Amino acid sequence: MSLSxxxxxxxKSTAPLLKENGKEITSIFYKRLxxxxxxxxxxxxxxxxxxxxQPLALANIVYFAAENIDxxxxxxxxxxxxxxxxxxxxxxxxHYPIVGKYMLQAIKEFLGDKATTDIxxxxxxxxxxIANCLIQREKQLYDLLGDQPDDKDFLPFTIVSxxxxxxxxxxxxxxxxxxxxxxxxxxxxxxxxxxxxxxxIFHNRHYGLVRPFNHKTYRIAIRQIVDCEPKGMFTDEFLTxxxxxxxxxxxxxxxxxxxxxxxxxxxxxAGGVGIxxxxxxxxxxxxxxxxxxxxxxxxxxSDAHAAYFQRMKICVPKQQLHLVTQARQVLKQILQVNxxxxxxxxxxxxxxxxxxxxxxxxxxxxLTSDHIHMNSFRPLLSSMKNAxxxxxxxxxxx
Numbered sequence: 001m002s003l004s005x006x007x008x009x010x011x012k013s014t015a016p017l018l019k020e021n022g023k024e025i026t027s028i029f030y031k032r033l034x035x036x037x038x039x040x041x042x043x044x045x046x047x048x049x050x051x052x053x054q055p056l057a058l059a060n061i062v063y064f065a066a067e068n069i070d071x072x073x074x075x076x077x078x079x080x081x082x083x084x085x086x087x088x089x090x091x092x093x094x095h096y097p098i099v100g101k102y103m104l105q106a107i108k109e110f111l112g113d114k115a116t117t118d119i120x121x122x123x124x125x126x127x128x129x130i131a132n133c134l135i136q137r138e139k140q141l142y143d144l145l146g147d148q149p150d151d152k153d154f155l156p157f158t159i160v161s162x163x164x165x166x167x168x169x170x171x172x173x174x175x176x177x178x179x180x181x182x183x184x185x186x187x188x189x190x191x192x193x194x195x196x197x198x199x200x201i202f203h204n205r206h207y208g209l210v211r212p213f214n215h216k217t218y219r220i221a222i223r224q225i226v227d228c229e230p231k232g233m234f235t236d237e238f239l240t241x242x243x244x245x246x247x248x249x250x251x252x253x254x255x256x257x258x259x260x261x262x263x264x265x266x267x268x269x270a271g272g273v274g275i276x277x278x279x280x281x282x283x284x285x286x287x288x289x290x291x292x293x294x295x296x297x298x299x300x301x302s303d304a305h306a307a308y309f310q311r312m313k314i315c316v317p318k319q320q321l322h323l324v325t326q327a328r329q330v331l332k333q334i335l336q337v338n339x340x341x342x343x344x345x346x347x348x349x350x351x352x353x354x355x356x357x358x359x360x361x362x363x364x365x366x367l368t369s370d371h372i373h374m375n376s377f378r379p380l381l382s383s384m385k386n387a388x389x390x391x392x393x394x395x396x397x398x
Contacts, residue, residue, distance in 0.1 A: 003129070007122035008069050014119065015066035021110065022059030029058070029106035037098060042202035043089050062103075065130055072133065079130075080256065083137040088193040088254035089204045090153055091138065096131040103127060145184065145252055154195050154249040155179070160217060162244055166307035169224050170273050171239060172210065174217045178247060185213050188284040189257030189277060189375070192218050195249045198237055205234045208277035208349075208375070209253060210308075212284055218253070221276035221307060257347070257375045259284065264343040268296045269358055271350025272305065277375055278349050279308045279315075286315035295338050299324045299331060299354070332361050339365040349375040 003011070018025070034041055061078060068074045104124055108115040145151045161174035177183060186192075191206045207220035224239050225232030242248055259266065259281055266285060270278040275298050285294050296316045300306045302325055312321060324331050338344070339362065346362060348355050355374055362372055 003069065003122070003125055006118075007125060010119055010122040011066050011069045011126050014123075015063060017111075018059065018063040018066055022063050023056045025106050025110045026056075026058040026062070026103075028109055029103050032105055032109075033099065033102040036102070040095070040098070043091060043095075043204070045204065065126065069126065072129070079133055080137060083134050083141060084254045084256060085206065086134065087138050087141040088191070088206060088251050089195075090251065093135045093138075096135060100124070100127045100131060141254065151184070151252060154193075154251050156247050157218070157250050159242060159244050159246050159248060161219075165221065167302065167304040168273065168307075170305075170307045171222050171224070172219060172307075173222060174219045175248065175250065176217045183213075183215060183218065184252045185215075186218075186253035187256075188212065188259065188280045190253040190255045191277075192220065192253055193251045194220075194234075194238065195251070196234060196237055198233060203234050203237075206255070208257075208280070210276050210280055212280065212287060218250075221273055223273040257281070257349075257373065259347075260345040260373070263345040264293065265340055265345070266290075266294050267338055267344050267346045268294065269346060269348045269350075270296075270298045271354035271358075272300060273307065274349035274351075274354075274375070275306070275308055275312075278347060279312060281347060282312060282315050291315060291317060291320075295320045295322075297322045297324060297331065297334055297338075299350070301325065328357065331358070332364075335361050335365055339367050341366045341368075341371075344371060346372045347375075348372060352376055 030044075061075070061082065064075055064078065065072065104120055104127070107123055108120060111119070142152050156178040157175040158178045159173065160176050161172070163172050164170070165172045186209055189208070191208045193204050193206050195202050195204050197203075207222060210219045210221050222235055222239060224235050238248070257277065266281075268278045268282055278296070278298075282294060282296055285291060294316055296312060298306055298309065298312070300323065303309075303323065306323055309323065322334050324334065335358075339346075344367060346367065348358055350358075355376060359372060359374075
């Protein structure tokens, strides 16, 4: 399927509408979708629904698709991130027509009398093109898991270790396949997805894999959220009710947060438990004998909150390792010293607000966005710059 020139023009002309009202439209979409297909609640992060980050992330990908309707290849990175997450929570091709139906319905409901047949047809065709791109990429990712159907779904894993590694509190969790079959290898920067059933609904969470692959276990780090709202229903359920010897369901590794090959300087910046992903990348370079190219900045509220710091002291030269527990101005000064605009590749992991702050500092250091690689705790598309306005009051689950 392709878009006519007239339909492309319609998509482009309605893009400003999405920028101003995209979150409102996608909030309507989620509300109608879940009213008619409550079973799909099993595939969406309910915390992100309640906070509005999920509708905002969806609105952004729709908006950027509209802005780049002549060059959808520019969305390749964003679509690949989405495809990995869809594969991780076992999204299937038959889900896409359902989603498309309610997306069009939301646009029609929001526009009212302005929703002409031409507008709806143009957006229907555009959605189908994007959906087909995702379906094709997701098939490739499923195929990488091999021929066994079970490996393409959630599998039972046994918890083999659980220990507190830092204040927060942050726990290190080790799991292995309950069926005794070999583990799928993973690349540094990938994650696994845990699934718990809470109050009759499946909840899924992605957790970065810690330590390079050892063929025996997958290891993740989880921070128990106790100091903000919402308090983290998933983490609280898992950390308080699941113990060594218990079974938890997980899908096999997904995601991509790769190290840039042949970079002259790797600058890693972690906020809090974001070190779980960052430390694996750092250790990978250490194992390759490339520690001299690494600078690591870990921002925490106190020394006691610095998970994996002793291991990082082994992997990173002393003068290139920075533990920041003071004001943001200290972080800014460290960046000014360590960013080399023509040589530095930055890897950033933490909360959306933390990453926005650091990204602004990096821009002041004249580092362009193509050298900044981000891994967020929440949907990354919900915090993109120059995107959809975060001003809607509708929440999809109200």
